[in-house]
Amino acid sequence: FSSSPRTMKTGTLGLTAYILMSILSAVAIVLITKRLFFIYHFKWATSLLVLHQGSCAAIAWVFVPLGYVAQPKFNTLSLLGGSLGALSIAFLNASLWYNAVGTYQVFKLLTVPVIAGIDFVWTGKQLSRLQLLALACIVVGTGFVTVAEVELRVIGTVMGILATSVTALHQIMMEKVTRENQFDKMQTLLVYTTISTPLCFVIAAFTEPLTEVSAYEWSRGALAHLILSCVVFYFVAISMVVIVNAASPLTFQVV
Template structure:
């Protein structure tokens, strides 16, 4: 297969898996009432098993690193997965997805405050429509609830912290995302195994009258979660960050449609305005960020006296 065919194949798989995992998890929460933290723990275990299989197939190689250096990032990994799943359980699919868009401005603010990183004024300006759009969506959400908003807010904060730390750990240890995930998944599963008895009714889960469909949906959700990670890493290797961002926007729109059709989640006209504003802000951010990156690369290449090549 040529590069275009491979790229298209990974692209389609990633879009399908990313949409299916959200809808599957929402189905488990709505129809089975499956405990959130337990589901996250199962996802981590299946992800680790999948990574072991990938390593045996030479998809990536394990890089030795001290477990103590991975504990903090594994804790935030637990936090962001559990909190975003709780947000999904207590919010509509649309509100859950819109709230996730706040991760972009939150990451930028964290990098500015804690790491003194510089961003252009245009990048900062794109955060206005993103933030405003999310606020409008939450304010006019027909299914608004305080608990769901709290989970969504905490999920954004912990997810942003996780993304910042992952970026730093990758540079510090010269590890790719799959190598990091190989350590994160089992450590996070072990952490959740310890706290599940204190947070969720294990007895209810064990004594639940499990139908074949229920069990298959839990297993399918775990396998799809693994493939979301795997296809994301593959795509990043084949596509530009801007194109990958655009894929994210298409998933955003399709998930809103899926939530509306499958779970009968109606949207107020003001919510649609907020969602549109958020989407416009994200697209502008991706465009401005790519222009900034291209300018930086061009300046660096000229300073080194190397000829520029058109992509």
Template structure:
């Protein structure tokens, strides 16, 4: 009798500890999602100012982002925030290449497509991630999860249906952007599991490798020498530094969300960010919103809420 009581008590204690750990993980993931949404909006606004007002080259800024990320991670490692784990460098090459391809192709997609076409192509990353996980890694998504994706796609299409315009080169870049971005997001999660690395450890290897790969296209395609010899004012340098530091937080939060949950959950966080951005534009800046845009926004938000409920 006493043995049974002790065994039952041990089982209940383990169950309570497991439940408590799951609750803490959900809270940490929720905070990471909120952090990602906040810093993503901040870096979009900062980078937009740098591109339009300062005329800062896109890939050069991305290269600086990854160099800053590596420096910040090196400082964190020196202070004992995480420890560096040795892994084969060749195993990091696919992830680094996918990142560089994702940056270059998505920028070309935005350059050659309307905003509406770009956003609709971007939302197609979600079903593409599901297909890659199924065909490449044998991971099955539940019917309930798949059903939550449908209103999100319809919602985004309704929001931008007035601005959808197709052209051959733009469509090619849009399709390439969807595929490369999807592979990049899936690889972030798979590499963390395969190599038994946490988000900081993986980013510590991927950031400098991606920076090295970007050096050649930056040196050949962008005016690096003009930037070096340009007279910079304090008000121009501050947003560059801020953009680099924010990028470290963005990159870390992306890796944390995907590593702790999945690439699909990270996509859902992106859709939530889209809803908040459109809503903020309407309420804060009185941006016009038609009936179909409002309905599309509600559908997208409903899909995100439904996904959260299914995952819970």
């Protein structure tokens, strides 16, 4: 689902490596987070996300004074992109909370055609027949597997639609922010996580009992899992940035 000129900026081999990194890190973050939730009973997903986003921002900012990353400009476009990133996370969490897992997966799946539709309306980008056929096979196949678990509720449907729409816009906007500001991958990561972290904290303040979060007693095992999850989340985030910009938002969503 990518065009060759854009892919060549990273290189086919490099892009393949980032796709593999995305898959492996996505699986790893789920496994580590589940252990943190169910074994160590840290049950606050948005607060955990604040720690993940904040650690990514901290890593990116460390490279600025060292001269490895040029400090990016925070303009209106990047602020909008970062805000959409935080809202995307909030609505995805809400969709998971108010929907059955199967319904949640279906709404996530719908992000693929929504991205294609927005891309067509916004930029006039069209997919080839082969790409459309492959896309249809993915959507229908995944939908067939999960359709038996779909259960629609009003609030869940609303949250699912919002999650799908905002996530699609977020990923398309990330591509636009990077291209128009001529950011490299670390600058994009720095901008997005710096903006998203405080916004996610505000969301956590309204949706989770922060007094309980702050009172949580960190055992060595829990702390080790937290640190490991932050490291893995960095690879999740950086691979997303690279794939979205070197290939396309659609490619990342399919991956």
